[in-house]
Amino acid sequence: MADPERPSAAAARPPVRAGLLRNDSRAIALSLLVLATLACFAALYFAADLFRPLAMALMLNVLLSPLVRGLGRWRVPSGVSAALIVFMLLGGAAGTIALLSEPAAQWIDEAPSISREIKQKAGALLRPVRNVKEASEEVEKLADTTPGKSPEKVVVKSAGPLERLIASLQDIGVELAIALVLLFFLLSSGDAMAERVVAMTSDNERRARYLNALRTIQRDASTYFLTISAINLGLGVAVGAALYLVGLPNAILWGALATVLNYMPYLGAAIGIGLVAIVALITQETIGAAMLAPAVYAALTILEGQFITPSILGRRLTMSPINVFLAVVFWGWLWGIPGALMAVPILVIVRALADNVAPLHPLSELLRPLGDRGGPGRGPVEDNPRNKQRSA
Structure with missing residues (x-):
């Protein structure tokens, strides 16, 4: 009886080995995916000067492509539409800089006197720290018993705030110029580049679904960005008017700053409130009056x-606050302030992609708010045999 059982036991071994091989291959694939992801992030970090304008141009292309397509329905060539959009962006940026350059330069020039005034008004709070610093300096003098002439100290004069600001603006200007030139070529080409990529798919039905998914992603991302831009503009107007009513100088400057900073959720509001608190502490006579402006902000x-x-965007476009905060922190760490400003649009594009591509639906579930149980819609890229039968 033992002889017939041996073949069955031997026959049971290959499936176990096959299962182990499958598990090993999955582990290897997962490890390679993790290493490739880390390599991509390392490249984005060390080559930030190259990838920042590239990412900015691609992001703006996704957001503005529906506008070019809409102008195309009016028989406007894509090259003319692209040039018009780029010149509008340049004109808006130039007008904003011209409007805000004078008050901003005034605050930068007065930075040393502002610092002294803050120290004077906050003297009561800084007095214990000053006493500790003076005591530590006295201890260092007593401990320095080395005879002879003390070595000369070489003091390297660092660049002032205005020089650092000019250098930063020059770098930002170069990156913006590269991004706008690349944006012009992307917008003028229309969907030609996307169609070339999709043309690699031999199935005509799948090719049509890919193009529909791409346009849905562009429409959702553009709707979100335009809505958020309108909300941020309204917030800037409200902040500027409120700060003007409470007597804060240069209210237009702080309103414009509130508009830009609100593209960085949470962190932007914290920076704006801190700056307004500092300005109010300088310009107001009492602490109570100084706290009114940041409280209103x-x-x-x-x-x-x-x-x-949330009420304007609705459930379909609302993002998870945790994911938004983590995205702002991550891209801000990776690319600085430009990365923090691009964090939310990048997250919106990723979510729109996950909503419309079936294999990425689990990622869409992770990006939704915690209280939202509605799953993503069945995207146009999802390969569903039942849908194929119905369409047939």
Whole structure:
């Protein structure tokens, strides 16, 4: 009886080995995926000067392509539409800089006197720290018992705030120029590049679904970005008007700054409130009056973030606050302020891609708010045999 059992036991071994091989191949594939992801992030970090304008141009292309397509329905050539959009962006940026350059330069020139005034008004709070610093200096003098002439100290004069700002603006200007030139070529080419990539697929039906998915992604991302831009502009107007009413100087400057900073959720509001608090501390006579301006700023940002934006965007376009915060922190660490400003549009594009591509639907579930149980819609790229039968 033992002889017939041996072949069955031997026959049971190959499936076990096959299962182990499958598990090993999955582990190897996962390890390679992790290493490739880390390599991509390392390349994005060390070659930030190259990838920042490239990412900016690609992001703006996704957001503005529906506008070029809409102008194309009016028989406007894509090259003319692209040039018009780029010149509008340049004109808006130049007008904003011209409007805000004078008050911004004034605050930069007065930075040393502002620092002294802050120290004077906050002297009571800084007095214990000053006493500790003076005591530590006295201890260092007593401990220095080396005879002879003390060595000369070489003091390297660092660049002032204005020089650092000019250098930063030059770097930003070069990157913006590269991004705008690349944006012009992307917009003028229309969907030609995307169609070439999709043309690699031999199946005509799948090719059509890919193009529909691409246009859906562009439409969703563009709708989100335009809506957020309108909300941010309204917040900037409200902040500027409120700060003007409480007596803060250069209210237009702080309103424009609130508009730009609100593209960085949470972190932008914190930076804006801190700057307004510093300015109010300088310009107001009492601490109570100085706290009024940042309190108004904080109240308006809370009203916008918790009530206005969710009600306007609705459930379909609302993002998870945790994911938004992590995206701003990550891209801000990776690419600085430009990365923090691009974090939310990048996240929106990724979510739109996950909503419309079937294999990425689990990622779409992760990007949704915690209280939202509605799964992503069945995207146009999803290969469903039942849908194929119905269409047939």
